C-alpha cells in the first residue's frame with residue numbers, strides 16, 4: 001500500500017493520501033485548499049489517479065480542498081450522510097465501505113465533535129488504520145461546543161465505537177498541536193487524559209468546561225466548506 005501523512009503547518013491539519021500502489025487509484029482524507037499544489041505534484045510524481053476526496057466532517061479551522069480537487073481530477077467529493085453540504089457527489093452511511101482496489105475503507109459515524117463527524121477505518125491492513133478526524137486526537141478529543149457538537153454523543157462515539165476496536169489499531173488524527181503523528185487505540189485508552197473517566201457525565205463535565213476561543217478561520221471556513229471550499 002502507498003500511504004502518506006501530509007501536514008498543513010498553518011492550521012496543524014493532517015491529510016492522508018492512500019493508494020493501492022504507485023500508479024494506482026488514490027484517495028485523500030481531509031485535504032487542505034492551500035496544499036493543492038503539493039497534492040498535484042505528488043499525484044503526478046507517483047502517477048496516481050485520484051478518485052475520492054473525503055472530508056471527515058465540515059471543518060471550522062481550515063478550508064477544504066475537495067472542490068478544487070474535483071475540478072482538477074473529477075474525483076468524488078465524499079462526505080458522511082449527515083453533512084449539511086450541497087457539494088457532495090458521494091455520501092456514505094455508517095458501516096459503508098469505500099473500496100479502492102483491494103483497499104477497504106469503512107465509514108464509522110461518530111457524532112459529537114460535530115453532528116456530521118465520521119471516522120474511517122482501513123480494514124484491509126493489519127494492523128488496521130483509523131482516521132479519526134477531530135473525534136479522537138492523540139491525548140485529546142475534538143471540542144464539542146459548536147457545529148451541533150455534543151459531548152454526550154462524543155462519549156458514546158468514543159467509548160462504544162472507537163475504543164472497542166483492537167488495541168493495536170493505529171490512530172491517525174485530523175490535527176496535532178504537539179508534533180505527534182500516530183498513536184494506537186490501546187495507547188489512547190491508557191494515556192489520553194480525556195478518556196480516563198468513569199461515566200458520560202464526567203466526560204461532559206470536562207468538555208463543557210474547556211472554555212476555548214473560536215478557531216481563527218471559523219467565520220470564513222464553515223461557509224466556504226459548505227460549498228467544498230470553492
Ligand SMILES: [Fe+2]
Pocket residue numbers: 057058059060061113134142
Ligand atoms: Fe473539526
